[in-house]
Amino acid sequence: MTTAIDVLDPLLDNTHKGFPHASPPLHRSEIGAQGWRVLDGDLPLPLAVIKRDALQHNLGWMQGYVNGRGIGFAPHGKTTMSPQLFQRQLAAGAWGITFATVGQLRIGVAAGVRRALIANQVINEGDLAAIAALKAGQPELRVLFLLDSLAQLTLIEGSRPAAPFEVLLEIGAPNGRTGCRTHEQAVALARKAHDSKAVLLAGIECYEGLGAKNEDAADTAYANALMQRVHDIARQCDHDNLFDTDEIILSAGGSAIFDLVANQLKPSLKRKVRGLLRSGCYITHDQGNYRRYISAVNRRLGCADSSGLQAALEVWATVQSLPEPGLAILAAGRRDISYDLEMPIPIGFATRGSHRMQTAPSDWKISALNDQHSYLRFDAANLRVGDMVALGISHPCTTFDKWRWMPIVDGNYAVVDAIVTCF
Amino acid sequence: MTTAIDVLDPLLDNTHKGFPHASPPLHRSEIGAQGWRVLDGDLPLPLAVIKRDALQHNLGWMQGYVNGRGIGFAPHGKTTMSPQLFQRQLAAGAWGITFATVGQLRIGVAAGVRRALIANQVINEGDLAAIAALKAGQPELRVLFLLDSLAQLTLIEGSRPAAPFEVLLEIGAPNGRTGCRTHEQAVALARKAHDSKAVLLAGIECYEGLGAKNEDAADTAYANALMQRVHDIARQCDHDNLFDTDEIILSAGGSAIFDLVANQLKPSLKRKVRGLLRSGCYITHDQGNYRRYISAVNRRLGCADSSGLQAALEVWATVQSLPEPGLAILAAGRRDISYDLEMPIPIGFATRGSHRMQTAPSDWKISALNDQHSYLRFDAANLRVGDMVALGISHPCTTFDKWRWMPIVDGNYAVVDAIVTCF
Numbered sequence: 135m136t137t138a139i140d141v142l143d144p145l146l147d148n149t150h151k152g153f154p155h156a157s158p159p160l161h162r163s164e165i166g167a168q169g170w171r172v173l174d175g176d177l178p179l180p181l182a183v184i185k186r187d188a189l190q191h192n193l194g195w196m197q198g199y200v201n202g203r204g205i206g207f208a209p210h211g212k213t214t215m216s217p218q219l220f221q222r223q224l225a226a227g228a229w230g231i232t233f234a235t236v237g238q239l240r241i242g243v244a245a246g247v248r249r250a251l252i253a254n255q256v257i258n259e260g261d262l263a264a265i266a267a268l269k270a271g272q273p274e275l276r277v278l279f280l281l282d283s284l285a286q287l288t289l290i291e292g293s294r295p296a297a298p299f300e301v302l303l304e305i306g307a308p309n310g311r312t313g314c315r316t317h318e319q320a321v322a323l324a325r326k327a328h329d330s331k332a333v334l335l336a337g338i339e340c341y342e343g344l345g346a347k348n349e350d351a352a353d354t355a356y357a358n359a360l361m362q363r364v365h366d367i368a369r370q371c372d373h374d375n376l377f378d379t380d381e382i383i384l385s386a387g388g389s390a391i392f393d394l395v396a397n398q399l400k401p402s403l404k405r406k407v408r409g410l411l412r413s414g415c416y417i418t419h420d421q422g423n424y425r426r427y428i429s430a431v432n433r434r435l436g437c438a439d440s441s442g443l444q445a446a447l448e449v450w451a452t453v454q455s456l457p458e459p460g461l462a463i464l465a466a467g468r469r470d471i472s473y474d475l476e477m478p479i480p481i482g483f484a485t486r487g488s489h490r491m492q493t494a495p496s497d498w499k500i501s502a503l504n505d506q507h508s509y510l511r512f513d514a515a516n517l518r519v520g521d522m523v524a525l526g527i528s529h530p531c532t533t534f535d536k537w538r539w540m541p542i543v544d545g546n547y548a549v550v551d552a553i554v555t556c557f
Numbered sequence: 558m559t560t561a562i563d564v565l566d567p568l569l570d571n572t573h574k575g576f577p578h579a580s581p582p583l584h585r586s587e588i589g590a591q592g593w594r595v596l597d598g599d600l601p602l603p604l605a606v607i608k609r610d611a612l613q614h615n616l617g618w619m620q621g622y623v624n625g626r627g628i629g630f631a632p633h634g635k636t637t638m639s640p641q642l643f644q645r646q647l648a649a650g651a652w653g654i655t656f657a658t659v660g661q662l663r664i665g666v667a668a669g670v671r672r673a674l675i676a677n678q679v680i681n682e683g684d685l686a687a688i689a690a691l692k693a694g695q696p697e698l699r700v701l702f703l704l705d706s707l708a709q710l711t712l713i714e715g716s717r718p719a720a721p722f723e724v725l726l727e728i729g730a731p732n733g734r735t736g737c738r739t740h741e742q743a744v745a746l747a748r749k750a751h752d753s754k755a756v757l758l759a760g761i762e763c764y765e766g767l768g769a770k771n772e773d774a775a776d777t778a779y780a781n782a783l784m785q786r787v788h789d790i791a792r793q794c795d796h797d798n799l800f801d802t803d804e805i806i807l808s809a810g811g812s813a814i815f816d817l818v819a820n821q822l823k824p825s826l827k828r829k830v831r832g833l834l835r836s837g838c839y840i841t842h843d844q845g846n847y848r849r850y851i852s853a854v855n856r857r858l859g860c861a862d863s864s865g866l867q868a869a870l871e872v873w874a875t876v877q878s879l880p881e882p883g884l885a886i887l888a889a890g891r892r893d894i895s896y897d898l899e900m901p902i903p904i905g906f907a908t909r910g911s912h913r914m915q916t917a918p919s920d921w922k923i924s925a926l927n928d929q930h931s932y933l934r935f936d937a938a939n940l941r942v943g944d945m946v947a948l949g950i951s952h953p954c955t956t957f958d959k960w961r962w963m964p965i966v967d968g969n970y971a972v973v974d975a976i977v978t979c980f
Contacts (some may be wrong), residue, residue, distance in 0.1 A: 139568065154683070154686035155690070175682065175683055232613040236601065237835065254929065263578070286878075289943050313880065452680055454677065454680055454735065457706075457734070520708070531891075557574060
């Protein structure tokens with residue numbers, strides 16, 4: 135509809151990193167039927183793969199969690215920017231999808247998204263006009279974005295929109311990122327928004343994730359204080375009839391401490407409230423940062439780690455050199471895997487010709503990354519040049535953006551499907 | 558030829574980050590004629606741009622430097638992975654292009670590269686077969702890759718190549734990355750390579766960049782010691798007639814202290830020697846890490862910084878919120894700009910409607926990045942919501958890999974051309 139380039143079933147070929155050298159070009163949807171097996175060396179390394187069963191488990195687990203709280207789910211699409219994964223999230227029951235930019239929204243609309251949050255200020259005339267054009271092209275489409283300053287509202291008004299934009303009032307924290315800092319500032323802005331013909335005030339948004347420390351007491355206190363401020367502002371806006379929609383949206387929720395806000399997204403107001411959680415990283419989870427956070431979530435929920443979110447994203451790399459005792463150089467680096475929160479985590483290996491994965495010893499550590507290399511340190515390792523090592527990740531977002539496509543694999547690393555990304 | 562997807566003049570559309578929302582799809586080559594102007598808001602932000610004049614200057618400066626040393630240039634293509642930039646490097650006089658993987662090589666061949674180094678071990682059967690297939694499809698193509706272990710040689714032999722692969726013996730440093738650690742090990746491997754029917758020993762490679770500290774005396778000592786080892790090994794291999802080609806290739810050179818090895822790439826041997834420098838980041842240079850290194854290079858060369866390499870890569874972002882005194886939140890983050898060596902460097906801004914860039918005050922600093930946001934700190938700033946800020950980068954490689962296309966702009970930020978990337 136709005137795109138000329140097919141983002142749902144594009145043609146892929148060996149100009150795409152990880153695509154088999156000798157394969158003819160294939161449409162994405164044809165890849166699952168090729169019989170490729172990662173552990174047989176059918177795909178060149180490095181290669182990022184998504185594990186089908188963990189992915190399916192996570193989609194169901196998170197939607198079930200949200201359903202159980204009587205709220206809706208608008209997972210953040212910026213994590214994967216994958217139309218195929220957006221479709222799975224919607225099929226699992228998501229109310230809509232969240233984006234960071236209008237360009238990201240466009241990919242979502244092409245994937246079938248009809249309810250979208252842009253969890254960001256939209257400001258520029260071109261971006262505002264693009265939202266209007268997307269809505270004109272798709273009458274069912276609903277788009278809400280964030281408002282946090284009178285300056286922004288003035289710019290929106292200056293763009294002279296033909297129809298008002300739906301906005302959520304963003305509440306921020308002192309020393310935080312965007313968002314109104316005080317009750318008075320927020321209510322004053324809500325009043326201006328209500329009075330403006332350029333926007334409809336549809337609810338309130340906040341993001342608790344930046345305050346997370348992975349300490350139960352501190353995180354609970356932080357989330358409660360933030361949500362208390364949000365409730366106070368929501369109640370006053372409700373009392374003063376500043377909301378412009380019949381249903382008020384209240385949205386929060388990153389991927390780290392979402393359980394500490396999820397129960398606070400349905401305060402009692404005069405109008406009906408729709409709570410919306412926005413977690414994004416749950417979809418593949420990870421072996422590092424979110425593993426630690428979700429372990430605490432599981433503990434708070436009384437859920438065993440084994441039945442909670444599962445790590446679904448791995449990057450496989452070849453051992454290219456064993457130049458010194460205790461050191462293997464792997465042919466994957468900063469161009470292939472996340473490094474913004476911590477180094478990759480070795481989770482397994484497959485010796486050449488074995489066609490099966492073994493668990494990596496716990497003393498294996500990645501000590502450094504170069505652009506195209508990883509330094510694997512160990513006390514002892516039965517590794518040879520040509521063996522394959524599986525690296526777990528910390529922070530899914532910054533691995534997804536290094537790959538234009540990824541295979542989906544079964545428990546034996548046979549390729550059963552594929553996704554593309556649109557960064 | 559070897560690719561079905563056109564990497565030279567592909568169709569781009571608004572599913573590509575930074576492409577104008579309302580533009581029809583365009584072939585890459587059509588973009589320069591559209592009259593788009595970054596400072597008029599014709600392209601959505603964030604946006605990475607390449608400055609035409611700095612790019613041209615850098616291409617000429619570096620090729621001139623290499624020519625002056627009587628050596629050849631095989632710039633590392635992994636920096637940009639842009640077929641259009643490979644073509645400019647070749648047009649400027651490069652002998653060939655360097656790559657990190659066989660997949661990268663394929664993009665280069667599609668761009669017209671006919672002499673290529675893979676500055677990495679090639680090991681897997683599929684990768685070896687792909688090199689052979691590329692050469693079969695393009696008889697003029699010459700490909701050399703690195704050899705640093707007997708284990709690797711054995712795997713190459715096990716792949717039973719129809720024709721031998723050209724290899725360079727890699728010399729590494731203790732506590733370094735890949736490469737033979739000792740003279741004896743290197744010469745023994747050279748002897749095995751010479752005796753093998755699977756490879757032709759065509760020369761020697763090393764990489765001095767990992768030892769760089771940006772301290773003249775230490776860097777000079779490090780480079781000299783490494784090159785002394787390389788010369789000793791080269792002389793012994795030459796004396797023992799272990800090289801299998803008439804011309805011996807000697808290659809070194811990253812982007813930080815290349816001047817300390819460039820004069821040492823033509824040792825006197827029985828056979829003719831071709832020195833090859835491999836610097837990659839020079840093409841756009843940067844405002845951070847390489848700026849500091851190149852300032853030292855300039856000093857050693859007696860060249861003024863103003864006539865040396867120029868920063869050609871910037872990311873522009875919108876001021877989306879001014880939530881507290883001294884803090885602006887910009888709508889660009891870890892998905893858009895390098896952060897692996899240091900934070901982005903604010904270099905300029907354009908107030909809304911001014912259509913012109915002003916220099917950023919020196920107290921402006923980016924203190925942190927989130928996935929989609931930057932935190933700009935300042936003592937005082939005449940910034941408003943909706944203004945545009947230009948961020949300089951540190952480390953070109955990790956900005957290039959976040960963009961599928963980039964406009965090339967003139968001195969007034971009018972778009973005059975465009976490149977695509979193939980990561």
